[in-house]
Structure formats: structure tokens, C-alpha cells
Amino acid sequence: MYTQILATTGVAIGYFVVSHLIRKLVVSLGQIKKVPPQRMAYISKYFSGLCLVAAVVIVSLIWSLDYGNLMLFASSIFAIVGVALFAQWSILSNVTSSVIIFFSFPARIGHRIRILDDDETIVGEIVEITLFQVLLRGANGDTISYPNNLLLQKPVIILGDGTDTAPAAASEPPG
Structure with missing residues (x-):
């Protein structure tokens, strides 16, 4: 259990470090491309959210959550989110396009x-x-x-x- 607590702490610290580095990278790239601060904040939040999801998955693997119940829960969530995203596919498409526009438009x-x-x-x-x-x-x-x-x-x-x-x-x- 001690190693799980230590590993979870490492993942939490890693999340904050990676989030901070991504934020700095987005800000420096945004300043080079003369992007308004609001857009840099959007993109930073987007990548921080992705890092948070990755950290939660890693922590769940560290604590060896029961895969049967976890998979049932995850598949239910994915089914609900999938239906919602299919109904609103343009929202996800526009958010993804915003990231592409930030980096290469x-x-x-x-x-x-x-x-x-x-x-x-x-x-x-x-x-x-x-x-x-x-x-x-x-x-x-x-x-x-x-x-x-x-x-x-x-x-x-x-x-x-x-x-x-x-x-x-x-x-x-x-x-």
C-alpha cells in the first residue's frame, strides 16, 4: 500500500509538472504567433483536461481497481458520451479544429x-x-x-x- 500511495503522489506531481510545461509551451508558442491570451487559455485547458484523464487512468491502474466493475462503468459512460457526441458531433469537431487553427492556421x-x-x-x-x-x-x-x-x-x-x-x-x- 505504501508503494501505491507513493506512486499516486508521483502521478499527481507529474500531472502538475506536465500541465505546467504544456501551459508554458502553449503560451510561448502563442506569443510567437501573436495569439490572444483567451485562445491560449482555451488550448491550455484542453490539454490540461487530457492530462487529467490520463492521470486518473494511471491512478486507477496503480490501485488495481476491479476491472469488471470499472469496464462496466466506463462502457456505460462511453455509451452515453458517444450518443451525446454523435448528436452534437459538430461541437467536438469545432473544439478539435480550434486546436488545429491555434497551431497551424x-x-x-x-x-x-x-x-x-x-x-x-x-x-x-x-x-x-x-x-x-x-x-x-x-x-x-x-x-x-x-x-x-x-x-x-x-x-x-x-x-x-x-x-x-x-x-x-x-x-x-x-x-
Whole structure:
């Protein structure tokens, strides 16, 4: 029992250390990519939650929980969560897309983009990138909410970084 307590303590300390390192990594990467603090907090919480689930699984293995009862409980939970996620698959898809956008999407807040959609082409300046959607400001000042998962599925053209306020003047040939 002493070794189980010691191992559980080690897992708890490991969880806090890994969580802290992930948070520092996300913040440093976010600062390099000039990501707002709210998005860094979203991504940090997401990975901390994954670490917590892993720590709980490891602790349950350390304490040798009865696998029969544990598997019955886990399969019941997975069945309920599976039905809920199937009904709301887009929520999970948008959260996952938010993580992908954080690490690899080339457009940032302030960039003007054009999303080539089959039904309608959407043009706007990125105002905010949340856990579920990207908020764009259209030319007429309207706020457009576009789901993260669709943003990764559609072609996106980056028009500018928002610093160019006037259109470029047409160059005239000398003469």
C-alpha cells in the first residue's frame, strides 16, 4: 500500500509538472504567433483536461481497481458520451479544429480573409477566434460567425493583415 500511495503522489506531481510545461509551451508558442491570451487559455485547458484523464487512468491502474466493475462503468459512460457526441458531433469537431487553427492556421486576428464557400463567398476581418467559431467583421460592419471545422474544410484566401487601410493606388505607366 505504501508503494501505491507513493506512486499516486508521483502521478499527481507529474500531472502538475506536465500541465505546467504544456501551459508554458502553449503560451510561448502563442506569443510567437501573436495569439490572444483567451485562445491560449482555451488550448491550455484542453490539454490540461487530457492530462487529467490520463492521470486518473494511471491512478486507477496503480490501485488495481476491479476491472469488471470499472469496464462496466466506463462502457456505460462511453455509451452515453458517444450518443451525446454523435448528436452534437459538430461541437467536438469545432473544439478539435480550434486546436488545429491555434497551431497551424496561417491567418490571425486582424487579417482580412475570403472564405470560398459553395453557397456564398464570405469576406471579412478576423475579429476573434474562439473555441467553436471564428468571428469576422464584414465590409458593412456586420459580425459573421463561421464554425471552426468549416474554416478548415473550405479554401481560405488571406487578403491582408488589416494594416493596409487604403487600397493600393494603380500605377500609371510613364508618359
